[in-house]
Amino acid sequence: MLKAKNKVEDHGSQLFDPSEVIKDGLEEELDSYTRSAVSKIRFALVIKPAIISFLALIVSFFLDVAEVPLLGNITFDLAEKIFPGWQAPTEAFEPFKFWWLPISCYALFTFIAFMTYSKLKIEIIRTPATETIDRLISAATSVIDSIATALPLIGAAILLISIQLGQEVFLGISVPFEIKALIVLALGKLFEPVLDQLGVEFQNVVNHVKDIRDKYFSRIQIENSKSLMKQLNQGGISPAKTQMSVEEMAQYKNLVEHTAKLSSVMLKNFASIQEIMDKLSTSNQISTEKIQELNTLANSITQASNSLTDERALAGLKHLEAIVVKK
Numbered sequence: 001m002l003k004a005k006n007k008v009e010d011h012g013s014q015l016f017d018p019s020e021v022i023k024d025g026l027e028e029e030l031d032s033y034t035r036s037a038v039s040k041i042r043f044a045l046v047i048k049p050a051i052i053s054f055l056a057l058i059v060s061f062f063l064d065v066a067e068v069p070l071l072g073n074i075t076f077d078l079a080e081k082i083f084p085g086w087q088a089p090t091e092a093f094e095p096f097k098f099w100w101l102p103i104s105c106y107a108l109f110t111f112i113a114f115m116t117y118s119k120l121k122i123e124i125i126r127t128p129a130t131e132t133i134d135r136l137i138s139a140a141t142s143v144i145d146s147i148a149t150a151l152p153l154i155g156a157a158i159l160l161i162s163i164q165l166g167q168e169v170f171l172g173i174s175v176p177f178e179i180k181a182l183i184v185l186a187l188g189k190l191f192e193p194v195l196d197q198l199g200v201e202f203q204n205v206v207n208h209v210k211d212i213r214d215k216y217f218s219r220i221q222i223e224n225s226k227s228l229m230k231q232l233n234q235g236g237i238s239p240a241k242t243q244m245s246v247e248e249m250a251q252y253k254n255l256v257e258h259t260a261k262l263s264s265v266m267l268k269n270f271a272s273i274q275e276i277m278d279k280l281s282t283s284n285q286i287s288t289e290k291i292q293e294l295n296t297l298a299n300s301i302t303q304a305s306n307s308l309t310d311e312r313a314l315a316g317l318k319h320l321e322a323i324v325v326k327k
Contacts, residue, residue, distance in 0.1 A: 030209050034128050037205045043117050049197045053106070053190035060102040060183040066095040066176055095172045101180040102187060105151070109144050109191045116140040116195065120202050128209045137199040141192060148188020151181035 067073045116136055123132045155178035162174040 030128070030212060031125075033212065034125055034205060034209060037208070038121050038124055038202075041117075041121070041201050041205075043114060045201060046113060046117075046194045046197060049193035050110075050191070052193070053109075053187055056183070056186055056190050057102055057106050060180070060187075061099065063179060063183060064099055064176065065171075065179065066097045066099070068097075068099050095176045098176045098180040101151075101177075102183050105147065105184045106187055106191075108147065109188065109194075112140050112143055113191075113194050113198065117198055120198065124202050124205060128206045130203065130206055133199050133202050133206065137195050141195050144188050144191060144195075148185045151184050152178065155181040 061068050061071055062074050062078065065075050116139075119136055120133065123136065155174070159170070159174045159178055162170040
């Protein structure tokens with residue numbers, strides 16, 4: 001910002017080149033701020049939104065028909081405490097142990113969130129845009145939701161098959177797996193706030209970058225207006241003339257409005273150019289042949305436009321217009 005400001009002051013009353021200011025001042029400031037802000041975002045920020053899903057993971061140890069490490073046969077113990085007269089079936093077989101399934105899935109969800117966090121840090125520095133955040137967060141959410149939804153469906157299929165295979169398979173494998181699969185589904189849904197929090201943190205950086213760019217172009221508009229007024233004062237208004245007529249005030253108002261419109265158009269054009277350059281920088285599909293074709297087309301357009309300034313071409317067009325009018 002200081003570099004851009006010095007450039008404005010050096011130009012004095014002349015209009016400065018906005019593209020040069022953007023290149024030297026704005027882009028340096030935005031790049032510096034983005035890198036600094038992104039480096040301050042830590043993955044530890046997901047701890048708070050992950051508390052609910054972590055508590056659900058702890059509860060999953062108490063929802064099991066098989067023996068759990070350290071806790072033992074927790075389901076039978078709870079049943080005996082809730083129903084004092086209840087007796088565990090002595091001839092029942094031991095179900096398969098799936099206590100590890102929610103832990104494994106939760107660890108996988110955390111790994112996906114960390115990979116998304118790392119990818120966001122790289123992409124936001126390269127292209128600070130809301131679309132980048134939405135794309136990465138949506139992809140991670142889709143993967144976690146797919147895993148969490150697929151396991152209960154697989155468990156339901158196993159349940160239907162095990163009905164025909166007997167009680168041992170039904171109670172020994174199908175039921176314990178379906179219980180843990182439903183817990184994984186709950187964990188997946190409760191884990192979504194973690195990804196949302198990541199999106200919010202990086203979106204704050206993107207919003208601030210956008211605010212800086214908007215304020216920068218507003219200042220360019222103000223500096224252009226000041227420079228234009230200096231030129232008008234130097235060219236047609238003497239120092240002794242301190243009052244303006246109604247007609248001069250109307251002309252001045254129209255001039256300021258026209259300058260504001262031009263600045264708005266310039267802002268949109270620079271934003272479009274920036275978007276195109278970002279897309280070109282991330283695209284690897286533009287070959288050398290296509291670039292040569294674009295250069296040839298540009299040269300043809302330049303030659304055609306130059307030919308319109310030739311006196312003979314203009315004379316020919318006037319003769320052609322005269323013939324058409326006579327007809």
